[in-house]
Amino acid sequence: MTILRRALPDEAGTLTELALAAKAFWGYDEDFIEACRDELTFHPEDVGRRHIVVAEVSGAVAGFYSVDGTPPVGELGNLWVRPDTIGTGLGRVLWEDALATARDLGHEQLDIDAEPFAEGFYLKMGAERVGEIASGSVPGRMLPQLRVRVPA
Template structure:
């Protein structure tokens, strides 16, 4: 896979990031409704701290979006073919670094239920749950927090 570079996303990345979200196997079946019409837009990229992991050939391996106010890891996706290679861990470490530079004390994560263990392995603490909001989200979602500066 070669080296991975994390860079700030630009508006021209919006289509590729949307394709990554829409193609995520983790959101098939039960969880499909939450991303069915989701789009990452150039405006979203301009308003938030969006970073993309790419390989040396420029292929998108994953990305995350950190919202600063209120502090939340709004999105994090790793391409299906890049999973299991440490890209998610790299993105979370980068997000924590960026949150620290921004002076944040903690970062909230409302997790996709199957991803809770991933976040907890990386140091997030479960602080509660977010109730379903049908019809789009018919299941409870774990709420976690990364404490910054530990």
Template structure:
């Protein structure tokens, strides 16, 4: 009998290309929608999940590629002595295969190389468990940038 265990795919981690914004934006929306949010909620999140050439050019943007498919991407904004994780998106087709962990390891290594010892993320509540498994701790809540009255877990990692 064959195993149902799926293995971590061979991934290439690379910088995002300036013309990938529309495809990465669509992937961010697809990944967010997997949590079962309704159309109105998704429409209100669209601006916050839109990736532009400016974002790609001014932030540390990395893409996890598996063959011809984008398995996920991350974006971290480094300012002074801290980093704010803007995006950590895993293509639902690659969920639970270690892509998120691989992207996180890559961005933490980038932070260490730049003397950063503190990383924050305003997490989707559904993703808080992932961040906890990666070593983050919840430090409170912050208002959502998209949905009035919604609070997001503020996660922090010190290393």
């Protein structure tokens, strides 16, 4: 059974480690993961002020997303699932909840600076590629920039 709920500030470390593990799933080496650490680190105050939702499976955090920004245009700032849950449908559950949350917050669209290996997932979910954006972690690396209309 999956329970979706707001993340708690004291889960910041759990969110950080989950995001880094999910990033590492794609075969990146340790140096690359370390280069991403700052960007994927959550602090209790971040969790308290941002709209972050976790998926709890069997009492443990198995994934999370964040919806950031000011309506009408928001950002899907994160969508990560534990590597052992990839392919189980948990990503789709988080995606659908993120869109519902975005709608409830007044967003009409969400922009996504996507992990390149996750681009196919987002396209399958209905996002469209609108360009590229520079990585905030690795100089010279470009990320797919996607956009999705939030259903009314």
